[in-house]
Amino acid sequence: MKKLYGVPGGEVLELDYPAVADYLVQFLRRELAWRGFEKGLVAVSGGVDSATTLALAARALGPENVRALALPHAESSPESLADARLAAEAFGVPFEVIDITEMVEGYARLRPDMTPHRKGNVKARARMIVLFDLSVAYHALPLGTGNKTERLFGYFTWHGDDAPPINPLGDLYKTQVWGLAGELGVPEKIVQKPPTADLIPGQTDEEDLGLSYARADVILEHYLKGYPDRYVEGLGFSPAEIRRVKELVNKTHYKRHLPTVAVLSSTAINEFYLRPLDFRIELE
């Protein structure tokens, strides 16, 4: 008798990256088109998220229709700038450097109580200001680069790096961005290096978060789908890791929404009056 053994099903994080790449290329083209844009603008940090976004944009719009902006501060790692340049060169995208030191320090000098953490946020928001200003100058739409893991953890500066109007990577976990980066030919040096926000000298994401992306992403996927903790523990994760993931997600829900408005009427925007963001009626 032939005996065959089946495998129990489970959640899958591995994606078909060629299909994902094709889909995101179409996403970029269509979301730019109805907004009336042909060009895209990407703030490149030297990390894998912005390099992957740049690769997608170059494929979707043509490299000549994309601009890579490096926005270093004097405290930023020189390696970040070098890797940002490497990414732009890899995809043939025009590269521009605008140093934000003066913008940030001009304000920081007014506040002797400035902390490294606060200054990190000021840097992210200064970058947002430059990105949106140059969007007008170049008539190019800013493309967001935040991945799903950092969005779920609230590991970004509110109204800073989350500000661009469209984001191709926002529903991909960090580990999935790595997979997509490989598919798109992002330079190995960028894919392999430890992820860092580079807002505070020496920081790395995984130290800040207290667990690795590879482990966090599996916990997140199960938590979002409603699996109980004991199930996730059965997959080999500790109660402390699971607790950390839930803590980060649950203290940052506000960062994934527009600011809270006091509701007084039955036409309160986004509470009662609900329209998708691409909604337009034809006017006579």
Add this chain to the structure above:
Amino acid sequence: MVRHAIVQLAPEKGQIRRNLARLEAALAELAEDRPQVVVLPEAFPTGYFLQGGVRELALTAGELEEALTALYRRVWEGPLDLVIGFYEKDEREGAYYNAAAYFELGGRGLVHLHRKVFLPTYGVFDEERYLSRGGTVAAFDTRFGRAAILICEDFWHSITSTIAALDGAEVIYVPSASPARGFFGPRPANVERWRELAKSVAAEHGLYVVLASLVGSEAGKGMSGGSLVASPEGRLLAEAPVFEEAALVLDLDLDRLPPVRYDNPMLADLKSGLPLLLNDLKRVVEAL
């Protein structure tokens, strides 16, 4: 033979006149192929995700018929049957439906109106917040044979196609709008699911399944396309690409139904066996 054209187009959100103009251009392009029935996806005149905007953009079946008749006359000679999904308003009731109509343009006009029964209201979907449910599934007679319409999730419940088949449908038209999700293979998981469903329903009842699936990007939701036609044996006769505008043109041979059904008499067996199970069906439904 009944020549069909299944047309998956990307509407611009809320731009009814422009979308109907796009349909007019598509018909002009199809005129040389002389289709007798043109099938369009769910919510084609407006796009699918409207939230509360349904109230601003819904049409009565009469308004839609008037607009379609005018545009068809500009580009078509002779009669044309057209299946189209749209948001429907019932002005007397003050109610809104996710509906699909079968029009015989240049003939009887509105032949049948189906109002979606199963309104997805989970995950990315929120239909029942804005829409009322239809309450019937029925086959109807066309110039060519007998047909039924099911809209999107209607078709994901095998009971609806069973009712349509028992009511004599030879073709089930399925206008749909299916946001892509699950990128585990070359085609999204929802597209794979549609393909399997269409094949199995077609084979179970020995009829044609004609799926017209919307394309376009709706605020990040990529409508997947992949329109298709499944034969009464459960084979795919034609399949459109995912995500891009396309038309499938093919002849449906209704004369093949009797021999195929004779070979695989599932529908006849169902007619014999179902009455035996009716008490159980009643029992489980009443216990809900």
